[in-house]
Amino acid sequence: MTVRMLCRIAPALCALALSPALAQDQESGRVGSGAPEDFFMEITRGEDGAPVIEPEQFDLALGGYYRFNVVCPEELTSETGYHFEVTELLENSHIRLLSIGETDVEFYMQGLTFRAIQCDESGTARFSFHPMRPGVYPIYVRDQGVPPEEVYGRVVVE
Incomplete structure (x- = not known):
């Protein structure tokens, strides 16, 4: 089920899924293990046509294990799409896995990096x-x- 479908079916769950990630389950300074903690950032277009991100801030624990989900719920084209970068975060993180869409397409990074994501x-x-x-x-x-x-x-990151 996509985030878009979830938002249509259960708005309360959508609000929970899109809320800022808190560092409550991660201990700062300890490299996490097991499954990563998911957090979501949705990119939409505001009334003025400018891109809008929700939420605007994420608070993470140093060394925690996270999965950053970039969600583009609108129908887009190469002329109306979005470009996403977190260059400094990527430079100061150990990247594990990159995946695209609802498929099983995964890129195992093991410390390598990427530059941007474009929707x-x-x-x-x-x-x-x-x-x-x-x-x-x-x-x-x-x-x-x-x-x-x-x-x-x-x-x-604290």
Whole structure:
């Protein structure tokens, strides 16, 4: 079931799924194991046409094990899609796995990195990682307009 379908069927569950991740289950300074803790960021278009991200901030524990889910629920094209970057977070994390959509397509990174995720149609991309350095890391999202509209969020690792 996609996040989009979940939001139509059970709005309360959707709100819970899209709420900011809290570092409550992760212990700062200890590299996590087992299944990663999921958190979700949805990219939509505001009334003014600019991209909107929800939530705008995530608070994570140093060394925790997380899966960042980038959700693009709207019907998009290469002209209306979104470009997502968390360059500094990726540079300061151990990347484990990147997966695309609702399929079993997975890229096992084992410390390698990637530069960006681009949504040219509705769907979800996700990557699992261990943040290895504390800090405040920017989230950058832009649309494909000319000139592009931009929005920023952040990931706080303590």
